[in-house]
Amino acid sequence: MAMLALLGLAVLVVPAAQAAQVTINLTTNGLPVGGSKAAGYTWNMGAMNGLGVGTPAANVTIATPISATGAIYESSINFVISGLPGPHLTAIKGFVSTPFPAAAVNALRAVGCSNNCGAAAGSYAVLGNSLATAATLQTSTDNGTVIGNIGIQALNLNGASAFTGSATVTVSIVALDTTNGNTDTVTLAITVNSQNAMRLALSTGAAAPNCTVSPANNIGPYSINFGSVNGVGVTSSACVQTTGTNPVVYFTNYRVTPTWSGFTSGTNGTLTAYVSTDFVNNTFLKIREAATSAGLTTNMSTNAGAPQTLGTAGAIVSATPLSRVLGVAVTPNNTFVPAGGGTSDSAVITYTLMVP
Numbered sequence: 549m550a551m552l553a554l555l556g557l558a559v560l561v562v563p564a565a566q567a568a569q570v571t572i573n574l575t576t577n578g579l580p581v582g583g584s585k586a587a588g589y590t591w592n593m594g595a596m597n598g599l600g601v602g603t604p605a606a607n608v609t610i611a612t613p614i615s616a617t618g619a620i621y622e623s624s625i626n627f628v629i630s631g632l633p634g635p636h637l638t639a640i641k642g643f644v645s646t647p648f649p650a651a652a653v654n655a656l657r658a659v660g661c662s663n664n665c666g667a668a669a670g671s672y673a674v675l676g677n678s679l680a681t682a683a684t685l686q687t688s689t690d691n692g693t694v695i696g697n698i699g700i701q702a703l704n705l706n707g708a709s710a711f712t713g714s715a716t717v718t719v720s721i722v723a724l725d726t727t728n729g730n731t732d733t734v735t736l737a738i739t740v741n742s743q744n745a746m747r748l749a750l751s752t753g754a755a756a757p758n759c760t761v762s763p764a765n766n767i768g769p770y771s772i773n774f775g776s777v778n779g780v781g782v783t784s785s786a787c788v789q790t791t792g793t794n795p796v797v798y799f800t801n802y803r804v805t806p807t808w809s810g811f812t813s814g815t816n817g818t819l820t821a822y823v824s825t826d827f828v829n830n831t832f833l834k835i836r837e838a839a840t841s842a843g844l845t846t847n848m849s850t851n852a853g854a855p856q857t858l859g860t861a862g863a864i865v866s867a868t869p870l871s872r873v874l875g876v877a878v879t880p881n882n883t884f885v886p887a888g889g890g891t892s893d894s895a896v897i898t899y900t901l902m903v904p
Contacts, residue, residue, distance in 0.1 A: 571631040572723035572732045578607040579623035588735040596621045597745035598704035598809035611669035622699030632691045636727040643682035644675050646718035655711035660685050664695045707814030744810030753801025759787035779880030797844050799875035806901045807867045817864040817903040820855035823848050825896035836875035844875040
């Protein structure tokens with residue numbers, strides 16, 4: 549008798565679970581973000597220079613303090629994280645994937661800081677050129693929006709390495725799942741307009757006599773107060789001394805620091821000055837200026853077309869302070885009777901820096 553045996557086999561297939569994928573996008577927080585994830589995001593940071601002189605573009609801040617190396621221009625941006633499985637966290641890193649063009653690469657560099665550092669210049673680090681050397685922009689974050697700060701440092705350079713003009717660098721921003729190692733990347737192309745700049749700063753002399761030059765910044769306009777002066781050299785101010793008799797010259801030490809950045813000539817400059825607004829009582833009050841008190845022998849020019857040269861023409865070095873002496877020559881005058889025993893008077897000196 550024939551026998552038939554039937555055997556059933558049920559096959560169960562379980563699809564492998566697909567690892568969740570972290571995703572990053574960029575949106576505006578400070579400087580407007582253009583472009584898209586697919587095409588690449590864009591920023592235009594506007595004009596900048598190595599001295600941090602002038603007003604930056606809207607929504608761009610100059611980080612402080614400004615170092616001798618150069619000025620950092622920064623803005624905030626939103627990092628939008630999604631798709632991160634709980635309880636995973638992500639670190640956000642940035643690196644330069646397309647550098648500035650060769651002409652600008654030594655004068656401009658992309659920088660970033662971690663955890664929304666704002667405008668604290670000391671917190672910024674130069675972005676590397678690969679993920680292995682990337683700077684951390686956020687150390688640990690979940691799904692949602694966090695703020696980061698990215699900037700460009702315009703280096704304080706002159707000569708062959710200096711650069712002026714428009715230039716673009718592309719920064720890759722990577723969200724890294726710190727649990728499973730998955731990543732997602734967006735790009736941000738940052739365009740800047742690098743400019744040259746000049747600055748003249750006056751400050752109080754290092755050695756006595758040294759009346760205070762105020763304000764104590766690199767902006768000005770500046771002022772200095774000699775106190776009471778007279779034709780016989782009797783002084784009531786501790787910050788001045790006198791020399792000579794007719795006229796008697798009250799003098800004080802001060803410093804002038806000319807600085808410039810972004811000039812490709814690499815040569816030195818020329819510094820001049822003249823009295824642009826004279827004393828009201830200029831028949832017996834005159835401004836004098838020299839390298840030393842012994843040099844206070846002639847009155848400063850009041851002619852803008854024929855100013856006095858400070859130092860040696862064509863030999864002024866950028867960022868090198870010049871120690872100078874400023875004087876007020878008082879000629880004895882018995883016909884002038886000040887109201888109330890004294891009267892205030894002032895003069896204005898205009899300084900001009902010329903760089904080839």
